[in-house]
Amino acid sequence: MVGTEKGILMPPCQNWPPLVYHPCYSALELPERHRYPIGKYRALYQALLAAGVPVETLITDSPPATREMLALVHQTDYIDSLCQGTLDAKSMRRIGFPWSEFLISRSLQSVGGTVHTAQLAMQHGLALHLSGGYHHAFAGEGSGFCLFNDLAVAAMQMQQQGVEKILIFDCDVHQGDGTALIFQHNPGIITASLHGEKNFPARKQQSDWDLGLATACADDTYLEAVQQSLDYLLNLHQPDLVLYDAGVDIHQNDDLGLLHISTAGVLARDSYVINSCRDRHIPLAAVIGGGYQRDLTALTAIHLQLFKAAFNSRQLPHQIP
């Protein structure tokens, strides 16, 4: 039995990590057969509620990113032309979404969500964003479904708020090329990317730590790479905050990934990252990152592994398979 009177028993949601979400994430209308699985955010939200996550843990009122916030990372002429819809057609094609006002407001909300997730992680030790991981966006151009780089904006915002050392640990199957280039000369923000060597982008940038994995890489090799990289980076840099891109396009069934990681492998990876930070008392903000399958139920089941890892790390009850 759980009481509600203050000072008697802990309320049931006390230990749940904050989960950041907004209904606009999946509300963008895309042309039919567009390869981006825009419906996955809502599907994930609904699956978490169905798995027994208390609705109060889902935070839907994060402030959207402001122009000032974006300008910590992005060139103002890029911000303005993208927001006003005057960016040239070639640059829009490189992003991969047709321009609309809603595309912009959704993107600002999503960047704001990652910033909020980082702030909540500093307060609660762990926070997760049901979006984010737009790591291909550079200071002056977007790329690969990424308009603004939420991880970079969140890192800069947190650095401005006094967080001295931040590690961006990017396990999406695609290299975090935008993030790497943005922080090339920022010693307080360490970029690390574990990615498929033959995957997009063809031209890789130099992160502080890069590990290019061979095509068809399977669980054992992959998990060893994740564990050794993370241990090394946490020991060497002793970050005050970790931003984790938990992309699931490493999965064997992914349409865009070239690796052969099982669902159990995804859970093992996410559990290792979350538990390593927990054991060292380092705040961790996670974003769901990439994941591309036409079957949204199958894709959602893989993205859910991050949340399962988070709940398991705090011994919280859930029904995530």
Ligand SMILES: [Zn+2]
């Ligand atoms: Zn990706």
